[in-house]
Amino acid sequence: MAAQTVESTGNPTVDLGPAAALSCRECGHRVPLGPVFACEECFGPLEIAYDFSAYDTEELRRRIEAGPANIWRYAPLLPVPADVADKPNLNPGWTKLVKADNLARELGVTGGLYVKDDSGNPTHSFxxxxxxxxxxxxxxxxxxxxxxxxxxxxxxxxxxxxxxxxxxxxxxxxxxxxxxxxxxxxxxxxxxxxxxxxxxxxxxxxxxxxxxxxxxxxxxxxxxxxxxxAEGSKTLAYEICEQLGWRLPDQIVVPIASGSQLTKIDKGLQELIRLGLVEDRPYKIFGAQAEGCSPVSTAFKAGHDVVRPQKPDTIAKSLAIGNPADGPYVLDIARRTGGAVEDVTDAEVVDAIKLLARTEGIFAETAGGVTVGVTRKLLKDGVLDPAKSTVVLNTGDGLKTLDAVAGTGLTATIRPNLDSFREAGLAS
Amino acid sequence: MAAQTVESTGNPTVDLGPAAALSCRECGHRVPLGPVFACEECFGPLEIAYDFSAYDTEELRRRIEAGPANIWRYAPLLPVPADVADKPNLNPGWTKLVKADNLARELGVTGGLYVKDDSGNPTHSFxxxxxxxxxxxxxxxxxxxxxxxxxxxxxxxxxxxxxxxxxxxxxxxxxxxxxxxxxxxxxxxxxxxxxxxxxxxxxxxxxxxxxxxxxxxxxxxxxxxxxxxAEGSKTLAYEICEQLGWRLPDQIVVPIASGSQLTKIDKGLQELIRLGLVEDRPYKIFGAQAEGCSPVSTAFKAGHDVVRPQKPDTIAKSLAIGNPADGPYVLDIARRTGGAVEDVTDAEVVDAIKLLARTEGIFAETAGGVTVGVTRKLLKDGVLDPAKSTVVLNTGDGLKTLDAVAGTGLTATIRPNLDSFREAGLAS
Structure with missing residues (x-):
């Protein structure tokens, strides 16, 4: 529990709960909490360092479980004041973790397949x-x-x-x-x-x-x-584990835009382990990109540590970041956990959107088509283990990317009478 | 608690929990549960009669509160089997009841204003x-x-x-x-x-x-x-009261399409009173229509008991039922509870959508513009009491009726430099 614990480095006027300081991800240099994002020493990205030292595991678990049905149940683990839930905000989170048994059957997953459906957020994305x-x-x-x-x-x-x-x-x-x-x-x-x-x-x-x-x-x-x-993405990890009954999933498939979401999900999982809220056992994180913007997937497959920028050309516009800032960290995490990074074509994205809608009644944004499509591909290639519990993220809503499935339409057109209905072969 | 309790009239093969029979709303004739909707005696609408006789109030309250964060927490009060939550379904409901303090300030409501935001449902409508x-x-x-x-x-x-x-x-x-x-x-x-x-x-x-x-x-x-x-709409009443801390709101503003939703919300409130889950005190139900399809509002204002059909012409298409089946029951309820039925123009609908978005960050469907618009009108006319607690329903999502606010757009266009930014008067 002590690994990321630091003493506060000042700025006593800022109350952001357990957030103690900003710490450089590259060199560890620490600065007080403030509106800065790059290390003054090495230009590395700054991230939040927390003081979780006072927490008792079971008391924390009870506090979370008694909290509101939104992200503020995890306020003790976020850079927010303790009274955050009383302030006017959209109270996102605590979205459904859907047990996707129909999709599991189609994909041959036997170890439990879940869709974390963030289209349920107030403005319908993570x-x-x-x-x-x-x-x-x-x-x-x-x-x-x-x-x-x-x-x-x-x-x-x-x-x-x-x-x-x-x-x-x-x-x-x-x-x-x-x-x-x-x-x-x-x-x-x-x-x-x-x-x-x-x-x-x-x-x-x-x-x-x-x-x-x-x-x-x-x-x-x-x-x-x-x-x-960026810390907001940790709540996806917290919710997934709590909704699984305070258990880590074996495998988790995350979309990659800047890569920040994937790295923060890993951070969240690590925190839960250190805090004793979940058992410390292996999990694998898989990254998903669209082929038309796949700089991280390309680097992963080539065995590179650096990510070469690409010019995006894909229908998955919410993931179309050609030079992803957290790309190298994503590569680290995928390799460290035994995961992978894969990409799918736009046609596979569209197919996957339809597959998820048809099997589970979830209409995903193109980013959700990317994760479901990559899940299908990784299962086919034997990279994902169908016997393990697997969580796939859908981070947005299909209503925002209607164009992607514009080819979907009427299955029949008939005149308003029973003869026409029967002719069309629609009777039971 | 005994008022609507009936003995089962048979059909033992059908397990729909507390649903005991179908009962005619007009003549009370009772038939076994089945796929029928009109009374064989008088052609009146059939509705569910329940057997709630076994429920102890506090035990029921505890059971509900320990239930899932969706409508199935109310399974003991719905025509569904006891194990409904274990079956694959979309698990809708338990949407946010947003305390709309910004909107309240704009409208001069001091008694507490809430928006029940059903855009949070799986397919983004009630x-x-x-x-x-x-x-x-x-x-x-x-x-x-x-x-x-x-x-x-x-x-x-x-x-x-x-x-x-x-x-x-x-x-x-x-x-x-x-x-x-x-x-x-x-x-x-x-x-x-x-x-x-x-x-x-x-x-x-x-x-x-x-x-x-x-x-x-x-x-x-x-x-x-x-x-x-139709019984699904009762869950709106249950959720509103539970989210208010098991209290009835003083006033509630409901959109009218067929009128079924309003009548079932009243039914739900009456059940909560009979079951002892909320205190028995007066509440007023207000109906909201668009002027371009306002048959119930027209009948209410004219003091009629019958509703004369209209040909709909309004942007609020999800409410555009010109001959609403439950219109007469809506009139009854509005009059019995001391409420009213009012309508607003399409322009007022659009204004209200923007007002709700600007004040509370909720992007409503046109039906939500109708209820917010009618709320504003009824407050202005002194029909709604600003000192009373008031709940306004938003039953759908703005993403589905984007055309209604198509006139909304850029507030400025600038060149990508600071001089252009300053010229546009955007600096703090």
Whole structure:
């Protein structure tokens, strides 16, 4: 339990619960909690170091189990104040872990197959989990504007969270985004700014703004609040284990965009082991990408430690990060746990979306098609063990990527009479 | 507690838990549980009569509170077998009751304002609640095909529920429905049949099919399974009261399509009172319609007991039933409880969708715009009491009716540099 325990390094005005300091993932250099994201010594990524030293395992378990049906049941393990559940926020999480017996039969899994369905979150993607952490950090640092660059799920998650929290929001998107996505981001009433340029231009501008007085008081959830934001993905690990009856799954299949979600799921599992909340036994983490944006999968298969950037071209737009910041950490984790990283074609993504919908009644975003498709492929290739318990993540909602399955349609057209019905072969 | 208690009238092969018989709402004639929906004596609607006589209040409360985080915590009060939670279904319900303090401030409500947000259901509308009941009835009666006519939410709910349950599904829609809606219904892989005709033709055909051997083994969730189906709306009443700490709200605003949801919410509240789970004190139920389909509101204001059919013309398509079957019962309930029925224009619906999104981060379907809009109107008119606790239902998801807010868009367009940002007046 002591491994990641550190003494607080100051900043007593900031109450973010058990978060004690920021610590560099590369060199271990420690700085006080603040809106910074890169190590001043080595430019490595900063992440939260916690003080969990006071926790008694059984008392903690009881406290969690008596907590609310959302991520705040895990407040003792997150960078948030103890009274977080009383503040206005979207209360995401505690989404369903669906025992997918129909899908298991189709795929030949006998050890138990589960879908962690994050489409049940307030704005229907896992982004609500991470934004909720960034929001608490923004409050702690006195920020008055919540911001991000986004082309999809994150825009809605930030807009909605800020609206409920009573903060200003300002979301930056490429000016020529599809109208449907603009509407989903605009409806929450915050500033929605179109940038004349592509997504890279939007990101470059946001970095510039953070360093300028014009951006004072602005919390960019995935830039200067990134260390806090990223921790939200740990709650996926906590929920999966608690919903399995405080047990680790044998195998878990996670989508890779920046790779942050996968690394934080591993961090969450490690914390549960150290805290004694689950038995310490092996688990394997598998990463899933779309072939059209598969830099991590390519590196994994080639046995490389570095990830060569790619130009994304896939329908799985929520995963289309060609230069994933946490790619090397993902490779480490997949190799250390005995997992793998694999990719599937867009056609396989679409097939997998339909497979999951047809077998379990879950309509997944393209990212869910990627994880289900990769699960099918890894089972076929004998990389995933069908006799082991397996959890597959669906991180978003099919209603947001309707275009991917636009080919789906009527199975028959008939005239409104019984003869026409019988002719079509529809009678029982 | 004894008021609705009846002795079983037979059909011992059907185990639907506390459901004892079907009873005519008009004449009280009782028949055994079966796939029938109209009284053979008077053609009145049949509804479920329960045997709750064995329940001890505190034991029942403990049993509910220890139950799963979905509608099956209320299995002892629903027409479902005791082991329903172990069967494959979508496990809807236990959606968030959001304390809407920002919205309350804007509307001047001081007595506590809550939004019951049913967009959190598996297919993102309250229909998952009712379909889940129909599914259990279909299983009990040995049906192998789950069916419905629909132009929206119900199609997806039936397709998804049948997929997970391993039943065949067959959904009938007008052949020329918008492509987006077709995709949402088709993705679950069941039969999706386009009927050459309008929605009335679809319904007429379905009624014909039910009476024909070609339809043997078919359960139409909202026709021959309607008495079971409709009971699902009671769970909204149960959840609201339990989430308020086993208290009745003073006022509740419910959308009206067929009117069934409102009447079953009243039934649910009455049951909780009779069972001793909540204190017996007055509550008022308010019905909400869109002006373009306001037959019940029109009858209420005119002081009529009968509802004159209208031809719907509104963006609130999920409420667009021009001849609502339960209209007269809605009028009864609104008058008996001291409530009212009101309507709002499409423009007010859109404004209300945006108001709810901007204040609480909840993106509602047009039906949610109707209830929020009517709430605002009734407060302004002094019909709703701002000092009383008030619950407003949002029964669907904004992602399904994006067209309604298509006018929402960018608040600014800038070049990717700080000068352009400052010029636009966006700096803090």
């Amino acid at each position: 982004k609500d989990r991470v934004v909720a952490q960034a929001l608490e950090a923004a409050r702690a640092f006195g920020f008055t504007t919540l911001s991000c660059s986004s082309t999809g799920n994150l825009a809605g998650a930030v807009g909605a969270a800020a609206a409920r929290a009573g903060l200003r929001s300002c979301v930056f998107i490429p000016h020529d985004l599809e109208q449907g996505k603009v509407v989903m981001a605009a409806v929450y009433g915050g500033e929605l700014v179109g940038i004349e340029g592509n997504y890279d231009d939007v990101n470059r501008f946001c970095s510039e703004l953070i360093g300028d007085p014009a951006g004072e008081g602005w919390g960019f959830v995935n830039v200067n609040l990134r260390p806090y934001y | 229909k998952d609640r009712v379909v889940a009941q129909a599914l259990e009835a279909a299983r009990a009666f040995g049906f192998t095909t789950l069916s419905c006519s629909s132009t929206g939410n119900l199609a997806g709910a039936v397709g998804a529920a049948a997929a997970r349950a391993g039943l065949r599904s067959c959904v009938f829609i007008p052949h020329d429905l918008e492509q987006g809606k077709v995709v949402m219904a088709a993705v679950y892989g069941g039969e999706l049949v386009g009927i050459e005709g309008n929605y009335d033709d679809v319904n007429r055909f379905c009624s014909e099919l039910i009476g024909d051997p070609a339809g043997e083994g078919w359960g139409f969730v909202n026709v021959n399974l309607r008495p079971y189906y």
